[in-house]
Amino acid sequence: SNFKDVESLAKTVVHQQKQMGSRIPIPKDEEGFKELYGKLGRPDDPSAYETKVPDDLQSYFGENELNQFKQVAHDIGLNQKQVDALINYQAGAIQHNLENEPAVLASQKEETEDYLKQEWGLDYSKNIRAAQRALQVYGDEDIMELMNTSAGNHPAVIKLFARLGAEVTEDMTQNTQNNTLAANRLDA
Numbered sequence: 001s002n003f004k005d006v007e008s009l010a011k012t013v014v015h016q017q018k019q020m021g022s023r024i025p026i027p028k029d030e031e032g033f034k035e036l037y038g039k040l041g042r043p044d045d046p047s048a049y050e051t052k053v054p055d056d057l058q059s060y061f062g063e064n065e066l067n068q069f070k071q072v073a074h075d076i077g078l079n080q081k082q083v084d085a086l087i088n089y090q091a092g093a094i095q096h097n098l099e100n101e102p103a104v105l106a107s108q109k110e111e112t113e114d115y116l117k118q119e120w121g122l123d124y125s126k127n128i129r130a131a132q133r134a135l136q137v138y139g140d141e142d143i144m145e146l147m148n149t150s151a152g153n154h155p156a157v158i159k160l161f162a163r164l165g166a167e168v169t170e171d172m173t174q175n176t177q178n179n180t181l182a183a184n185r186l187d188a
Contacts, residue, residue, distance in 0.1 A: 033077065041079030046070040047085050053091060056172075060094050108153035114154050130165030131158050137168050 003009040040165045043049060049070045053061045074084050117124045137149065151157060 037077035037079075040077065041081070042074065042077050043080070046074035049073060049080060051083065051087050053087060057091050057094055061090075105148075105150060105153060108150055112153045112155050112158065116158060119155075127162040127165075128158075130163075130168070131161035132135035132165065133168045135159040138164060 001013065014022075024036065024039075027036050040045070046067075047070065051061070051066050051070065055068075069086075073086070078086075116127070120127050135143070139147070146152060147157075
């Protein structure tokens with residue numbers, strides 16, 4: 001009753017067949033999802049994903065973390081193209097952070113200086129000198145490197161070195177490991 005003639009009925013049936021063939025039924029169980037993910041390009045095993053990390057960013061992508069990522073990607077049904085997109089996104093975010101790190105450190109340093117100037121008031125210069133003395137006496141190469149990161153811009157770290165430096169005399173700083181004027185081992 002819905003069709004005028006056999007020809008319109010035939011066209012409708014052909015159209016419906018095309019539509020039915022291009023639709024994906026929603027799975028009802030885990031097996032159905034496994035089959036669907038496979039049809040969409042998910043590999044059979046998480047280790048089959050290829051993760052192409054730029055050489056200069058290899059240190060940010062540990063093998064253990066990549067294996068965990070592959071497992072999660074497999075569990076949620078990602079195909080290789082989706083995994084590549086996520087790895088590229090993460091690599092781009094890391095690269096962006098690395099490029100902006102000097103500006104971030106400068107901003108943190110300025111904020112910390114303002115905070116400490118407000119807290120210490122007129123004692124700011126004295127406390128900074130004390131912190132520098134403590135760093136000369138107690139700081140090794142690793143601590144010096146750490147102080148050039150965001151950790152060195154944290155007010156609590158600077159306050160700690162200032163408290164330590166208040167106990168350090170000028171004589172103590174003359175023959176430290178960081179002083180190039182130290183004459184010999186006995187003096188040190």
